[in-house]
Amino acid sequence: MAGEIKLNKEDLEARLLKAPFHRWLGLSVVDVTPEEITVKATWRDEFVVNADAGYTHGGILATLIDIVADFALAARLGRPFPTIDLRVDYHRPAMRGELICKGRVLKAGAQVSSAEASIFDGEGRLLASGRGVYLTAA
Amino acid sequence: MAGEIKLNKEDLEARLLKAPFHRWLGLSVVDVTPEEITVKATWRDEFVVNADAGYTHGGILATLIDIVADFALAARLGRPFPTIDLRVDYHRPAMRGELICKGRVLKAGAQVSSAEASIFDGEGRLLASGRGVYLTAA
Amino acid sequence: MAGEIKLNKEDLEARLLKAPFHRWLGLSVVDVTPEEITVKATWRDEFVVNADAGYTHGGILATLIDIVADFALAARLGRPFPTIDLRVDYHRPAMRGELICKGRVLKAGAQVSSAEASIFDGEGRLLASGRGVYLTAA
Amino acid sequence: MAGEIKLNKEDLEARLLKAPFHRWLGLSVVDVTPEEITVKATWRDEFVVNADAGYTHGGILATLIDIVADFALAARLGRPFPTIDLRVDYHRPAMRGELICKGRVLKAGAQVSSAEASIFDGEGRLLASGRGVYLTAA
Numbered sequence: 001m002a003g004e005i006k007l008n009k010e011d012l013e014a015r016l017l018k019a020p021f022h023r024w025l026g027l028s029v030v031d032v033t034p035e036e037i038t039v040k041a042t043w044r045d046e047f048v049v050n051a052d053a054g055y056t057h058g059g060i061l062a063t064l065i066d067i068v069a070d071f072a073l074a075a076r077l078g079r080p081f082p083t084i085d086l087r088v089d090y091h092r093p094a095m096r097g098e099l100i101c102k103g104r105v106l107k108a109g110a111q112v113s114s115a116e117a118s119i120f121d122g123e124g125r126l127l128a129s130g131r132g133v134y135l136t137a138a
Numbered sequence: 139m140a141g142e143i144k145l146n147k148e149d150l151e152a153r154l155l156k157a158p159f160h161r162w163l164g165l166s167v168v169d170v171t172p173e174e175i176t177v178k179a180t181w182r183d184e185f186v187v188n189a190d191a192g193y194t195h196g197g198i199l200a201t202l203i204d205i206v207a208d209f210a211l212a213a214r215l216g217r218p219f220p221t222i223d224l225r226v227d228y229h230r231p232a233m234r235g236e237l238i239c240k241g242r243v244l245k246a247g248a249q250v251s252s253a254e255a256s257i258f259d260g261e262g263r264l265l266a267s268g269r270g271v272y273l274t275a276a
Numbered sequence: 277m278a279g280e281i282k283l284n285k286e287d288l289e290a291r292l293l294k295a296p297f298h299r300w301l302g303l304s305v306v307d308v309t310p311e312e313i314t315v316k317a318t319w320r321d322e323f324v325v326n327a328d329a330g331y332t333h334g335g336i337l338a339t340l341i342d343i344v345a346d347f348a349l350a351a352r353l354g355r356p357f358p359t360i361d362l363r364v365d366y367h368r369p370a371m372r373g374e375l376i377c378k379g380r381v382l383k384a385g386a387q388v389s390s391a392e393a394s395i396f397d398g399e400g401r402l403l404a405s406g407r408g409v410y411l412t413a414a
Numbered sequence: 415m416a417g418e419i420k421l422n423k424e425d426l427e428a429r430l431l432k433a434p435f436h437r438w439l440g441l442s443v444v445d446v447t448p449e450e451i452t453v454k455a456t457w458r459d460e461f462v463v464n465a466d467a468g469y470t471h472g473g474i475l476a477t478l479i480d481i482v483a484d485f486a487l488a489a490r491l492g493r494p495f496p497t498i499d500l501r502v503d504y505h506r507p508a509m510r511g512e513l514i515c516k517g518r519v520l521k522a523g524a525q526v527s528s529a530e531a532s533i534f535d536g537e538g539r540l541l542a543s544g545r546g547v548y549l550t551a552a
Contacts, residue, residue, distance in 0.1 A: 294460060294464075294465060295462065295463045295464065295465070295476070296460050296461075296462045296463075296465060296552070297460055297461060297462060297463055297469065297471040297473065298463075300460040304453040316486045321434060322434050322435055323434075323435060324433065324435060325433045325434075325435055325436075326432075326433065327432060327433070327434060333433065333435040333477065334477075334480050334497045334500065335435065335473065335474075335476060335477025335478075335480050335481065336435070336473075336477070336482065338473060338477065338502070339471065339472075339473025339474070339476065339477065340473075340499055342472050342473050342476065343473065352533040357508075359472045359504050360504060360505070361501065361502060361503045361504065362472065362476055362498060362500075362501070362502045362504075363499065363500070363501045363502075364476070364500045364501075365498070365499045366496070366497050366498060366499065366500075367497075407500075
């Protein structure tokens with residue numbers, strides 16, 4: 001689903017980084033088009049769930065899906081919205097390294113809207129993907 | 139669904155705190171019975187999504203649901219398992235303060251198992267709840 | 277979450293059976309309390325997905341979870357609501373025979389509400405369970 | 415995610431129509447490519463949830479998403495698989511008329527696999543979409 005953008009890359013990043021948790025995640029907006037937003041997260045040692053294998057915690061990936069789906073809506077509609085519910089599929093273990101997150105609007109509605117997001121590692125492998133539903137009523 | 143416990147409170151907490159991200163979340167195991175595990179998370183300023191209102195980020199709540207559902211299975215089956223998928227419903231804004239998380243096994247299966255978790259604030263209000271499916275195959 | 281009932285067993289069944297698809301499913305309301313609604317579905321040969329093994333189609337179980345979660349809200353709030361999204365976990369193959377469905381409100385909200393449902397066979401085995409989110413805004 | 419097809423259009427339709435419930439839904443395979451399977455459902459009066467407005471029941475749409483996601487995997491992997499869990503987002507009311515369903519593999523794994531599906535009306539409007547996770551272990 002395409003459309004115009006209401007917030008550009010700089011506006012979105014400024015809005016994104018108002019949240020302390022987003023700053024902790026080291027987020028930056030890489031690109032935004034009418035079809036897709038791309039956000040990058042910077043690795044932190046605290047992301048790890050398994051200290052031996054060095055896997056990133058699934059909660060970090062779930063968080064990124066929530067944020068990037070929400071900000072795909074923000075690019076289109078002008079601001080982020082409260083999450084009604086979130087669903088995440090884990091496809092591969094996420095090893096140490098930056099995380100590239102792509103978000104896309106599925107349906108912008110008057111009362112609720114849905115968006116999806118996918119997370120890739122630095123070599124373009126799909127690590128996790130999912131969807132959120134957001135309360136877009138005024 | 140009831141049953142015996144394979145890991146007690148101390149074993150579960152030791153296992154839980156092996157993960158750097160779980161230590162960052164300030165987790166401790168409050169109680170474990172054959173029916174339910176209770177875990178507490180300690181508030182951090184980095185949890186905040188909205189600096190004005192002080193709301194806890196939905197990603198923190200999603201993370202806690204994943205962990206506590208997984209550790210409800212760990213109590214029953216002897217160890218945590220990789221998450222296949224996670225679903226979270228947000229019921230109320232989560233304000234500053236400790237988070238009480240209760241997990242329960244829905245179905246322990248040979249190949250996959252499902253568990254649910256609910257998160258409450260210090261006054262017992264339901265903030266979020268959800269379910270995970272875990273890969274329990276050997 | 278408890279509370280008063282706005283629609284009793286007869287009202288709920290009358291409302292339920294206005295839908296042609298609900299009549300096809302052979303639904304009846306077995307019981308309703310402030311905590312839980314119980315609905316029964318009558319077996320049909322068309323429910324089958326695997327003609328050799330006689331398994332009930334997962335789509336039938338998903339349908340029942342949507343209906344019974346919605347009618348748990350209807351009992352509490354006075355009418356059924358449009359489904360925003362639905363999530364279903366399949367726990368065991370559902371063999372030929374009647375299906376007993378229990379629904380419960382998770383959170384009744386001003387704009388959206390969530391409810392859960394579980395489906396059992398005639399011997400009380402849990403076959404599937406899940407949750408729906410419903411648009412309860414006026 | 416692309417790849418080769420193991421079952422062609424005729425094989426998939428023959429396999430699909432072995433299920434009594436799929437015959438009741440009036441399913442046919444319209445097209446299959448390495449990227450996507452397209453399936454059509456024929457309208458029935460029993461699909462209706464609201465007799466006045468003529469809306470299709472959400473359970474019918476959930477069923478179609480489960481089937482078409484599963485058969486996107488069947489095209490790639492050679493057979494359909496048991497559903498572990500299913501999630502459906504409802505985007506618009508589905509009025510009387512044929513339903514066009516498109517399925518796509520998200521991740522084919524050794525033990526579990528995920529696929530997504532979208533349902534459109536005859537004029538190409540997105541009515542519902544969702545995902546399933548399937549048990550692909552031998």
